[in-house]
Amino acid sequence: MLKIFKYSFFDLMRSRWSYVYFVFYLLIGFVLLFLNNDTSKAVITLMNIIVVLTPLIGTIFGVMYYYNSREFTELLLAQPLKRTTIFLGQYIGVSFSLSLSLVLGLGIPFVAYGVTQSTAIFDFISLLLVGVFLTFIFVALAFNIALSNENKIKGFGYAILLWLFLAVIYDGLFLISLVLFQEYPLDQFSLFATIFNPIDLSRIVILLKLDISALLGYTGAVFQKFFGTNIGIIASTIVLILWVLLPTFRIVVKAKKKDF
Amino acid sequence: MITIQNIYKKFGKVSVLKGLDLEINAGGIFAVLGPNGSGKTTLIKSILGMVIPDKGSITIQNKKILKTHLYRNNINYLPQIANFPANLTVTELLQMIKDIRIKEADEAALIEQFDLKPFLKQKLGNLSGGTRQKVNLVLTFMFDSELIILDEPTTGLDPISLIRLKEIIQQEKDNGKTILITSHIMSFVEEVADEVVFLLDGKIYFKGNITELKKQTNQSDLEHAIANILTTQHA
Amino acid sequence: MFKSTKKMNKNLTIITLLFTYLFRKIIRISKKKKIVFLCSVLLPVSVFTQQIEVCKTCPIKTVKEAIQNAAPHSTIKLKDGIYKEYDILIDKPVTILGSRKAIIDGNNKGYILKIVADSVTVKGITIKNVGRSYTSDYAAIYISKSKHFVLEEIKAENVLFGFLIEKSKKGLVKNNHIFSNAVVEAGSGNGIHLWHSDSVIIENNEVHNLRDGIYFEFVTNSKVINNSSHHNLRYGLHFMFSNNDEYHNNEFRDNGSGVAVMFSKNIAMTKNKFIYNWGTASYGLLLKEIYDAEIIDNTFQENTIGINIEGSTRINYKKNNFISNGWAIKIAGACYANKFNQNNFLHNSFDVSYNSKLNDNNFTNNYWSEYTGYDLDKNGVGDVPYRPVKLFSYIVNKTPETVVLLRSLFVDIINFSEKVSPAFTPDNLVDKQPLMRKIQ
Numbered sequence: 001m002l003k004i005f006k007y008s009f010f011d012l013m014r015s016r017w018s019y020v021y022f023v024f025y026l027l028i029g030f031v032l033l034f035l036n037n038d039t040s041k042a043v044i045t046l047m048n049i050i051v052v053l054t055p056l057i058g059t060i061f062g063v064m065y066y067y068n069s070r071e072f073t074e075l076l077l078a079q080p081l082k083r084t085t086i087f088l089g090q091y092i093g094v095s096f097s098l099s100l101s102l103v104l105g106l107g108i109p110f111v112a113y114g115v116t117q118s119t120a121i122f123d124f125i126s127l128l129l130v131g132v133f134l135t136f137i138f139v140a141l142a143f144n145i146a147l148s149n150e151n152k153i154k155g156f157g158y159a160i161l162l163w164l165f166l167a168v169i170y171d172g173l174f175l176i177s178l179v180l181f182q183e184y185p186l187d188q189f190s191l192f193a194t195i196f197n198p199i200d201l202s203r204i205v206i207l208l209k210l211d212i213s214a215l216l217g218y219t220g221a222v223f224q225k226f227f228g229t230n231i232g233i234i235a236s237t238i239v240l241i242l243w244v245l246l247p248t249f250r251i252v253v254k255a256k257k258k259d260f
Numbered sequence: 261m262i263t264i265q266n267i268y269k270k271f272g273k274v275s276v277l278k279g280l281d282l283e284i285n286a287g288g289i290f291a292v293l294g295p296n297g298s299g300k301t302t303l304i305k306s307i308l309g310m311v312i313p314d315k316g317s318i319t320i321q322n323k324k325i326l327k328t329h330l331y332r333n334n335i336n337y338l339p340q341i342a343n344f345p346a347n348l349t350v351t352e353l354l355q356m357i358k359d360i361r362i363k364e365a366d367e368a369a370l371i372e373q374f375d376l377k378p379f380l381k382q383k384l385g386n387l388s389g390g391t392r393q394k395v396n397l398v399l400t401f402m403f404d405s406e407l408i409i410l411d412e413p414t415t416g417l418d419p420i421s422l423i424r425l426k427e428i429i430q431q432e433k434d435n436g437k438t439i440l441i442t443s444h445i446m447s448f449v450e451e452v453a454d455e456v457v458f459l460l461d462g463k464i465y466f467k468g469n470i471t472e473l474k475k476q477t478n479q480s481d482l483e484h485a486i487a488n489i490l491t492t493q494h495a
Numbered sequence: 496m497f498k499s500t501k502k503m504n505k506n507l508t509i510i511t512l513l514f515t516y517l518f519r520k521i522i523r524i525s526k527k528k529k530i531v532f533l534c535s536v537l538l539p540v541s542v543f544t545q546q547i548e549v550c551k552t553c554p555i556k557t558v559k560e561a562i563q564n565a566a567p568h569s570t571i572k573l574k575d576g577i578y579k580e581y582d583i584l585i586d587k588p589v590t591i592l593g594s595r596k597a598i599i600d601g602n603n604k605g606y607i608l609k610i611v612a613d614s615v616t617v618k619g620i621t622i623k624n625v626g627r628s629y630t631s632d633y634a635a636i637y638i639s640k641s642k643h644f645v646l647e648e649i650k651a652e653n654v655l656f657g658f659l660i661e662k663s664k665k666g667l668v669k670n671n672h673i674f675s676n677a678v679v680e681a682g683s684g685n686g687i688h689l690w691h692s693d694s695v696i697i698e699n700n701e702v703h704n705l706r707d708g709i710y711f712e713f714v715t716n717s718k719v720i721n722n723s724s725h726h727n728l729r730y731g732l733h734f735m736f737s738n739n740d741e742y743h744n745n746e747f748r749d750n751g752s753g754v755a756v757m758f759s760k761n762i763a764m765t766k767n768k769f770i771y772n773w774g775t776a777s778y779g780l781l782l783k784e785i786y787d788a789e790i791i792d793n794t795f796q797e798n799t800i801g802i803n804i805e806g807s808t809r810i811n812y813k814k815n816n817f818i819s820n821g822w823a824i825k826i827a828g829a830c831y832a833n834k835f836n837q838n839n840f841l842h843n844s845f846d847v848s849y850n851s852k853l854n855d856n857n858f859t860n861n862y863w864s865e866y867t868g869y870d871l872d873k874n875g876v877g878d879v880p881y882r883p884v885k886l887f888s889y890i891v892n893k894t895p896e897t898v899v900l901l902r903s904l905f906v907d908i909i910n911f912s913e914k915v916s917p918a919f920t921p922d923n924l925v926d927k928q929p930l931m932r933k934i935q
Contacts, residue, residue: 007348007356014347014383041842044902052904071343075399077310078337078409079360082329171905175890175897182894190899203903259271259311 004076004089005096012065012097021057021098025105033113043123046106047206050127051199052167054134058098059159062142065094067152074260087143087255091248095139099132106131123209130202133240137198138163140247147254170197191226198243205236261286261407261438262307267316269302276302277313278462286406289429289439291449294459295490300442301340303459304409307440308337320407333363336403340411342396346385350376350395353384357399367402373424374398390416397421401428408432409440414448426452446483456482458489465489550574558583558591558599565589573597573620581605581626588614595650601625601635610638616645625654632684634659635673638666646671656684657702666695673702677728685710685733686724689717697722707733708750715739723748730755731772734762742767753779753798762788769795778803779820782810790815800825801843804833813837814934822848822888831855839933840864840883844901847883847924850892854921858883862930870931881929884920886913 012018028049032042069090076086106128115124142159149155174193178186194200226232264282268275276299284290292300305311307318309325309332318325325331344353358365371377374394379387387395393416400408410429414422429452432439443449449456449470456473458466466473466489470482479485547569549561558580561571565587573593581601585591585608598621601607605626608617617636626633634656638644644666650673651657657673660666668687677683686702688710689695695717701724702708708724710733711717719742724731731747734740734756741763747753753772756762762785769779779798782788785807794816795801801820802812806828812835817823823843824835833856840846841864860876868879887906891898900906913920 003356003359007345007352010352011345011347044842048902048904048907069343069345071339071341072345074310074339075337075344076360078308078332078335078339079357080330080333081360168905168908171900171903175900175905178897179890179894182896186896190896194899200899200903204899207901257312259269260305 001085001089001092004081004086005093008065008069008090008093009097012093013100017061018097018101022101022105025102026108029106029109030112033109042110043120043127044210047127047203047210050102050131051134051203051206054098054102054131055138055167055199056163058095058135058138059142059145059163060156061098062091062094062139063146063155063159065090066143066146067155077260083255083258084252087147087251088248091139091143091251095136098135098139102131102135103128123206126209127206130206130240133244134198134202136244137240137247140244140251143251144247144254147251147258166197166199171200174200195239198240201236201239201243205233205240208232261321263319264303264307265317265319267306267313267318269299269306269311269313276462277306280316280459280463282457282464282467284438284440284457286438287433287436288454289433289441289452291453291456292440292442292459293449293456293486294465298459299462300459301411304411304440304442308332308335308409333361334405334407336400336405336408338396338400338408338410338413340415342389342392344384344392344395347383349383350380350387353395354399354402358402361403363403365402366404367398370398370401370428373428374421390418390421393417394421397425397428401432405437407438407440411442412444413441414443414445446481446486450482458486460489545569547571548574549578551576562587562589568614573599581607583608585610585612585615587612590616590618591620592618593620595619595621597621598623603627605631606633606637608636610636610641610644613642614644615641616647617649618645618647619649621650621652623650623652623654625651625656627655627682629682632656632659632688634684634688637661638663641666645669649673654684654705656688657686657705659684659688660690660692660695662691663695664693666692667698668695668700669698671700673700674704677705680706680728683728686727689714692717696720703727707731708747709733711735711737711740713737718742720744722746725749727751731769732756734759738762741765746770747772747779749773752777752781755781755783756785756788757781757783758785760786760788764788764790764793766792767794769793769798769801771796772798774799776800778825781805782807785810789813794818795820795823803827804830806830808832810834811836815839817841817843817846819843821845824848826850826856833857836860837930837934838862841933845885845888845891848888848892849884849921849924852919852921854924856924858924858926859928860930861926862933863926866929866931868929875931877929877931880925880927882914882917882920882925884924885910886919889919 032045073086110124115121141162145158145162146155149158178190194204226235262284264280266279266281267277268279269277280303292303294300302311306313309329320331323331354367374397376394376398379391384392413425417425429439441453453470455469457464473485474480474482477485477488479488545566547555547561547565549555549558549571555561555564558573558578562583562585565571567587568589570590570592573591575594575596577598577600579600579602582605599607601624603624603626607622607625622635625635632655635651635654636646636658638658638660639662641663642665644663646658646668647670649671651671652674654673654675658668673686675683683706685707686705686709687697687700691713693715695714697709697718698720700722702722703724703726705727706729708727708731709719709722712735714737717740719732722745724745725748727750729751730753731750732742732745732754734754736758738760744766746768748770750772753769772779777798778800779795780802782802783805786809788810790810791813792815796818797820799821801817801823804824804826808831810833812833814837816839818841820843822845823840825848827850835856835858838861840861846863846865863881863883866877866881868877868881870877872878887910
């Protein structure tokens with residue numbers, strides 16, 4: 001698996017798109033800091049970008065990589081390799097190279113502007129961590145979609161739809177149901193609704209470190225108890241890890257049964 | 261060498277292989293022929309483990325191979341379409357496959373034979389289709405394996421390279437290898453194959469040497485023999 | 496010999512009385528001037544008065560004894576040492592002096608000093624271990640119906656109430672440090688507690704870990720200046736039914752809630768800092784039923800709610816900084832004719848939350864960090880009006896649980912659509928002249 005990972009990673013690290021992605025984050029980082037010169041404020045703006053953008057790039061890149069490397073995958077399949085090895089290697093290769101673009105792209109400007117000496121360092125690190133998590137989650141979901149759809153166009157369509165659903169539509173439905181059922185205790189519902197969407201969960205994890213923690217008091221005890229404590233942070237991290245593991249597990253299962 | 265027993269494969273509602281049995285002995289060149297959609301590629305991919313049959317068993321050298329992977333270390337496979345990671349160079353690709361195979365490889369002679377030296381440092385994405393097919397051939401023949409599977413090996417090759425390919429195939433046969441070929445170019449098949457396997461409708465329709473096939477169909481060349489089978493069958 | 500001293504004492508008393516009389520005249524004349532002036536006049540007086548020294552080896556060993564023996568306007572000097580006494584009644588005008596090492600330890604019983612006379616000064620000493628009670632308001636210093644009291648440079652620790660001042664006038668509370676270890680509201684008291692008092696100056700004190708740092712009820716014409724009130728359970732400063740008061744340059748940090756000002760008129764609040772009052776339903780400043788107040792040059796930073804306003808009218812908010820609060824301003828109930836001008840709103844989750852569709856308040860010339868408009872004519876004022884009330888803040892008001900969707904893409908989208916065509920938020924609640932640059 002390491003070999004496959006290594007070569008997919010080298011392949012991607014040399015692709016134009018990795019550079020574009022890297023340079024994009026580099027620019028965003030510098031522009032934000034140049035405009036604000038305030039690392040904590042920049043962290044909030046970055047959160048908005050990361051929570052929306054890393055899933056989008058992750059899904060599109062994941063689907064694209066899978067379809068583009070189909071023939072090569074077939075070549076690999078004829079080698080004495082387990083299928084699990086091949087697909088996990090590719091999956092980790094894609095996720096890792098995207099994560100590297102993100103971490104370096106944002107890390108360089110922030111380190112240059114002295115985030116290491118500021119109090120925002122932990123917020124910044126958790127921001128990058130969440131970005132990496134989202135990348136891994138959405139590349140895994142993209143691989144799932146691609147593995148289940150031979151048709152490229154269909155695969156792309158589903159991938160975009162998935163992103164749109166989790167990034168926008170889900171929150172819309174969430175908001176509407178909260179408003180409609182406001183007479184009922186909504187704590188548990190909110191908690192579950194948040195956990196079932198990795199984008200929402202990531203957003204909350206970051207906001208807990210920034211500005212939502214005190215505002216959450218208004219939503220009732222259960223929610224605050226869960227997210228307001230260290231247990232909440234640990235639980236959220238576990239859920240994010242599950243969000244990576246479950247789709248990855250499905251990649252393995254699906255790959256074992258698939259015909260090429 | 262290879263024993264295939266009663267394999268079935270359906271893609272959705274389409275049955276491609278319907279209880280196919282096939283025995284291939286070690287040594288010699290076997291051509292798998294058949295019209296489009298007859299199941300040639302599915303058969304080959306089943307042997308390679310890329311397609312998982314719904315039913316039946318495949319044994320290679322007395323070992324059941326379904327759901328295992330190490331047996332492939334003894335198979336060289338040339339896929340139909342050569343498409344490699346665009347951003348790796350030829351050397352890196354060769355290195356990678358060598359890495360994966362953990363097996364002695366002898367690519368120097370092959371690179372010489374196919375004039376690939378000038379391309380070694382180039383990215384695969386920048387190579388022409390023919391050159392890529394040559395790289396593909398190098399990848400296939402650089403290992404010393406007992407079973408060699410070639411899926412449409414002639415695609416995109418210039419005449420000189422085609423001659424080289426035939427030489428190599430002959431060489432491998434002389435070394436006692438078992439070679440499985442699919443091709444639409446009948447002249448090529450006629451030239452190299454010792455035995456043909458004709459697939460029709462998911463089953464073996466004919467298995468034997470080319471002269472037998474010609475005799476059976478009363479035709480003087482392979483192309484017409486095949487055409488004869490198809491027209492009489494579908495009449 | 497004995498007779499002559501007695502005579503001298505009598506003379507001294509007459510002189511002191513004379514001085515006191517003169518002195519009050521002066522005060523009356525210079526009422527507007529600082530009370531510090533009063534102290535400087537007092538000093539030469541005490542030179543003539545009797546001085547009693549108290550220590551373990553002195554003839555007089557306890558504070559109570561000293562007071563019993565003291566003639567009015569005499570000075571009691573506490574030498575360094577621990578005096579285990581409580582319920583010390585001060586019923587004549589005396590001055591008690593000492594260093595921080597002169598400690599009156601109440602042994603957790605009752606009040607420590609009870610001042611019921613005028614013109615009492617306590618300065619420099621340490622008072623600790625006041626009695627604990629759920630029924631009595633035990634205090635380090637209790638002052639009742641007293642005028643011209645001065646409490647200065649006192650350290651009061653482990654108290655129920657710090658200074659409890661009732662029905663008193665014209666006092667000075669300065670440079671004191673009062674603290675305890677309050678855990679629950681019911682079992683704790685306030686640092687500086689004023690009730691039915693007038694013309695008191697509270698300056699440069701530090702009060703922390705109590706219930707309310709400073710408490711005003713029916714207090715008029717008083718000033719709270721330069722104090723630091725922090726880590727108190729309930730409020731940093733609690734203000735009720737108190738008119739014509741001012742507070743300036745105070746810092747209220749990390750209290751249950753910063754400052755509550757309720758049912759009062761003509762209050763001036765300037766240059767105060769309300770910082771990190773962060774927690775469920777916590778706020779920097781609560782205004783409830785307040786009329787005609789000036790709120791100028793204050794800083795509200797990292798509070799759950801910067802200012803929570805209910806039913807307050809004719810208030811002038813000017814040049815305040817609202818930085819990184821959950822809500823900078825939350826307006827509920829009937830608030831009319833308020834003016835918000837030249838304030839800085841920087842990086843708040845919500846700038847203004849407003850619960851009705853009607854608006855009678857004026858927002859102009861503020862700086863909003865979220866403003867994205869342009870200034871083509873370069874006059875420093877944005878050409879596009881700014882709407883400080885977001886649709887999302889309206890939704891959160893209606894259904895608080897929705898706050899979990901803060902900063903999500905969907906919320907940004909609906910906020911944008913509301914910005915383009917307002918349907919739920921007050922149409923006229925706009926800053927028509929938002930500033931392009933922060934006010935320094």
